Amino acid sequence: MVRKFLIERISWILLFLFLQLLVLSISFVDTTIPLESMFYIVFLSLLIFVVFLTVRYSKETKFYRSLEERSNDLDLKSLAIPDSPFEHIVEQSMITQTEKLKQQATYNRLMLEQEKDDMLAWIHEVKTPLTTMHLMLERMNDEELKALMTYEWLRIYLLLDQQLHQRRIPFIENDLYVDEVDLEDILFQEIKTLQSWCIHKGIGFDIDLTVATVMSDAKWVAFILRQLLTNAVKYSDASDIYIRSEKQDEQVILVIEDSGRGIDAKDLPRIFDKGFTSTTAHHDNAATGMGLYLTKNVAQALLIHIEVQSQLGKGTTFTLAFPKRNDFVNLSVTLGQENL
Template sequence: MIVKYIQSKFKSVLLFLLFLGIFCFIAYLYHMPADALIYACLLCIFFAVVFMVYSYCRYCQRVAVLRDVRARIEYGPEELPASASHIEGEYQQMIEKLFQRTSAAISARDRQYSEMMDYYTLWAHQIKTPIAVMRLLLQSERQLPSADALQMELFKIEQYVEMVLQYLWLGEGSSDFLLGEVPVDRVIKESVKKYSTMFIKKHVSLDFRETGMIAISDEKWLAFVIEQLISNSLKYTLPEGKISIYADTALENTLVIEDTGIGIQAEDLPRVFDKGYTGYNGRNDKKSTGIGLYLCRLIVGKLGHELTISSEVGKGTKVKLSMAYKTVRYE
């Protein structure tokens, strides 16, 4: 701190030395006795040192107060130390006005965000009713040539609505995580069953080898991640392709979901988990939102898991979900 203080008083020190030099020069010109000159210079230096020590103590006190204010700045700058000069007072007034404007802007933003969250949460729940009605109507009209295709599209709508809900809950910093021992095979089977119609319609075969894994996780959120990974594999795997789900033999408690799909461009791989990033495949498909893998990354991070992707264009994609025990991150 003393170095910063000296730097702040550097001009004052130079000015003092200049005045002392002028004093010595004038005394020399008028042939002042050396003893008197030395005594006067020492006296000036003594009082200068005393003043500097006092000034440094005041400086330390003000810095301590300002650091305390900075640590609690979100509560307002009302505890700023008394201004030492008119200019400093003007700066403090500017800080207070800026804080007032910032507080007003943050309050307005939070209010708008809260209203938006309430609206979209209500919408996501209300939209489930017409979806359920449409499903019942389609089941009663099985003879329609397009009934199966409509059922598939309705299933996709349900998945997108579910994704919206998950996105909203995570955006609110959801603490809806109930950790426990989760049989991974059970979650996989339920997820595959959910997408069984898509496997059949796309003529994609499934090679599922039971893993026997038990994960310390949240079953609901883990199921969402696995469903998203299976959905992505189905989306980008061509008819007569294959999706394999098995345990990695080299890594502890690591699930592998591998497909023979179109693959991911090498330049897209580092950004596949970025929010809203669709990459080359997503731009060609024109239906990708770039949200699914982003949500997966958020969820596995909160659960203490890890998600990695490797891919080769034209050969397929391999996703590894590591569920080895790690510290769970709460936010």
């Protein structure tokens, strides 16, 4: 800050030094003016000027130091009180701009809320004809056509469900209800939804749940399992998907293992990135790159740790480590404070 202050005042400092040199030059040329006396006056002037600069530095940089040290937010309370007309101009300009930004942020937030509500309403409206369509498919006699139509229906249903939860994730803390969750019920419900697709591809499930209950939110756990099971079925041929659970150090571990096409080692660090599909199957137009990204976000909100192991051509294993009960007590307290 000292360097900046001196640079800002460099023209005044140079002017002062020039005037002192001018006085000494005149004294040197004009013999009637005592040179020693002029040196003494210049010395005192320099001394007073240094003291003056020191005082002004402390006074003039206080406001700008507070500007430099303030947080990058819209709160101006940390600013020092302006001490000059120019500082008042800066402060007034910042206040005006801050108010405009706050108004714009409020407007954007309202528009985002409106867009989210409209999208949710539209998704719920579309689900009604989808349900009717599913009932109609169940009555079809042509099994081959029924299987194809059911697969396309399931794709639409899963994409709508993904959009629905994507709109809810930013406000997930308002939608959590932590309770005992029966993993077996959720898994069988999700497998039932994928049943026609699994039959069409010749995929079965081998389930061994040593521990069947966890502390979590049933709706969001169902969403996580839906995404993982959908991926496992989508990228597997005729084979079994293995699902097992166990307890390790008071944590419930759920493992979902398939024998599908697997993930390339160079893609593994990026599979949870938004919009990332694959580098080995980049032509796959059916992939949106959103499923695992949303899964990771939901898992973080539920304090679920996800690990993935995969080998290209040999399948993929997802491991979900659910939090301990005490971890969820801390989460509940945190959410309660945020809501206040």
